[in-house]
Amino acid sequence: MAAEHAVPDGLVVVACCKEKRVTAAPLPALDLYEGWVVPLIRDRVTEHGGLRSRVLVLSALYGLVTADAPVTTYEQPMTEERASVLAGTAPSVLRRHLARFPSSEALLLMEAPYAEVLGTVPVTRTHLITDPMDRHADIHAVLDSWSWP
Numbered sequence: 097m098a099a100e101h102a103v104p105d106g107l108v109v110v111a112c113c114k115e116k117r118v119t120a121a122p123l124p125a126l127d128l129y130e131g132w133v134v135p136l137i138r139d140r141v142t143e144h145g146g147l148r149s150r151v152l153v154l155s156a157l158y159g160l161v162t163a164d165a166p167v168t169t170y171e172q173p174m175t176e177e178r179a180s181v182l183a184g185t186a187p188s189v190l191r192r193h194l195a196r197f198p199s200s201e202a203l204l205l206m207e208a209p210y211a212e213v214l215g216t217v218p219v220t221r222t223h224l225i226t227d228p229m230d231r232h233a234d235i236h237a238v239l240d241s242w243s244w245p
Contacts, residue, residue, distance in 0.1 A: 104244055106202070106239070107150050107151075107199040107203070107219065108137055108203045108239075109160070109206070109214065110134055110205040110206065111153075111154050111174075111205065111207065112157075113129050117169065120169075122168050124148075124165065125161050126148065126163035126164070128168075132229070133205050133228040133229065136232060140245065141163070144244075147245075150197060150199065151163040152193060154210050156172040156174040157170045159189065160182070160185070160193075174210060182213045183215065187215045187216075191218060194218060199219055200220045201223070201238075202217045204217070204225065211224055
């Protein structure tokens with residue numbers, strides 16, 4: 097594969113948020129969420145479709161899904177009960193995704209209860225940012241280090 101067509105390294109896992117587009121028709125997960133730092137991530141990958149495969153969304157309702165997984169508007173907070181259910185599925189979804197799209201680093205943009213759902217991320221280096229709204233510069237620094245546009 098030519099270098100100019102290579103997809104840069106890195107995996108971003110971003111938590112869902114309360115602010116969503118209101119729609120009865122399914123939208124790609126990355127396009128549904130309007131709050132938290134989802135718009136920042138969406139803006140970084142919009143012009144580079146290959147990077148969307150390097151983004152996962154951890155939804156309190158849908159679990160760990162790809163950026164393009166169809167989802168609809170919902171209300172489901174991440175309760176202890178829901179986190180327990182998702183902890184039974186999210187790690188295996190993450191491992192399967194990394195088998196298909198290998199990465200040596202991951203950037204987790206989520207509060208601690210969401211990160212606990214994922215468990216240990218099987219990559220060489222994990223960046224966990226639990227307060228991403230105050231750390232945009234740190235997020236950009238990680239993405240820039242991966243040569244993400």
